[in-house]
Amino acid sequence: MLWTVLKIVLTVLGCVLGLVLVLCALILIACCFNVGVRFSNFGEKLLVIRYGLLRFRILPKKEKPEPTEEERLREEKKKARRAERKKRRQEKRRLRREKRKVRKAIRRERKKAREAAKAKKKPKLSHKADWLSEPTEGKTRAIVESVFDVLPKAGKLIHFEDIEFEWVIRGENPARTGIAYGRAAELFGIVYPQAQRILWIGKHRVRVNADFAHGGKSSAAVDITALLRPIRLVGLAISFVRAFLKNKRRYCKKAKITHTTFRMKPNGGKKHGGKTENKRASAGNDRKGS
Numbered sequence: 001m002l003w004t005v006l007k008i009v010l011t012v013l014g015c016v017l018g019l020v021l022v023l024c025a026l027i028l029i030a031c032c033f034n035v036g037v038r039f040s041n042f043g044e045k046l047l048v049i050r051y052g053l054l055r056f057r058i059l060p061k062k063e064k065p066e067p068t069e070e071e072r073l074r075e076e077k078k079k080a081r082r083a084e085r086k087k088r089r090q091e092k093r094r095l096r097r098e099k100r101k102v103r104k105a106i107r108r109e110r111k112k113a114r115e116a117a118k119a120k121k122k123p124k125l126s127h128k129a130d131w132l133s134e135p136t137e138g139k140t141r142a143i144v145e146s147v148f149d150v151l152p153k154a155g156k157l158i159h160f161e162d163i164e165f166e167w168v169i170r171g172e173n174p175a176r177t178g179i180a181y182g183r184a185a186e187l188f189g190i191v192y193p194q195a196q197r198i199l200w201i202g203k204h205r206v207r208v209n210a211d212f213a214h215g216g217k218s219s220a221a222v223d224i225t226a227l228l229r230p231i232r233l234v235g236l237a238i239s240f241v242r243a244f245l246k247n248k249r250r251y252c253k254k255a256k257i258t259h260t261t262f263r264m265k266p267n268g269g270k271k272h273g274g275k276t277e278n279k280r281a282s283a284g285n286d287r288k289g290s
Contacts, residue, residue, distance in 0.1 A: 031230040040223035042164075050227075142247035149243040150236060155198040157232055163204040164223040174212045181210035 036050035047059035067075065169184050171177035188208050195201070 028231070031234070034227045034229050036161075036225060036227040038223075038225045042166075042221045042223055138252035139248065141251045142244055145247045145251075146240055146243040149247075150240045152198075153236055153239060156200045157228065157236060159200045159202065159227045160204075160224065161202045161227055162223070162225040163201060163206070165204075165206045166221045167208045168219050169208070169210045170214060170216050170218050172215055177210055177212050177215075180218070181208075184208055 033052035034050070038046065038048045038050070040046040045059050047057075049056045049058060167184065167188075169177060169181045171180050185208055188206075192206065
């Protein structure tokens with residue numbers, strides 16, 4: 001009988017462990033596929049979300065055909081039923097919240113009564129935890145240093161496979177357009193090389209143009225495709241933890257506390273740092289005797 005029960009328990013535990021391992025393997029495999037986004041506002045706005053080989057088009061939305069009279073009546077009936085269900089659910093939730101409040105109030109009163117009874121029996125001793133007494137300056141510095149150590153890897157985490165950017169500069173008149181175009185070109189020349197150094201950028205077509213013929217506001221259009229592999233987040237988290245532990249050992253060193261002890265001799269002499277008061281007392285008595 002005992003062997004049968006043990007066998008059943010081991011079989012159930014083996015099945016549960018197998019399911020957990022299969023789920024972990026599936027999650028790990030799912031994290032190995034790329035998750036991507038493509039956004040474009042050249043003319044009509046386009047937004048597409050990609051996961052592996054799957055594509056989900058968010059914008060532009062598909063135009064729905066105009067519903068007939070019967071379909072409208074069905075939709076109205078469905079909306080009325082949904083509204084009634086929503087009201088019932090809200091009422092049930094309200095009653096549940098009230099019951100929870102009453103239960104919490106009862107638990108608080110019981111807890112206060114127990115604490116008062118314990119306080120009458122013995123006095124409460126305040127013990128301060130070691131981790132609370134430690135200074136937080138070293139931990140804060142370790143976190144900041146770890147973030148700066150991981151930043152170069154974080155910049156390369158997202159892959160910008162294709163970037164097309166067009167910036168058309170316009171002004172009130174050709175002179176103002178030329179001044180704005182010079183400032184924009186200077187800003188672009190400073191920012192874009194730094195972005196290429198920090199980020200992972202593949203194909204890129206960037207144009208900054210000036211429109212001297214037409215006035216008005218400047219316009220910008222972008223077509224960008226970005227990809228992220230979720231498994232890389234795990235590597236980034238491991239790198240951050242390793243950097244934090246390394247910096248914590250460097251900045252959170254505990255200072256050693258030394259205590260000076262005083263010992264009294266049988267004849268009343270005091271010793272402090274290896275020097276005794278007996279010698280001083282004997283020297284004073286010899287002087288008085290002479």
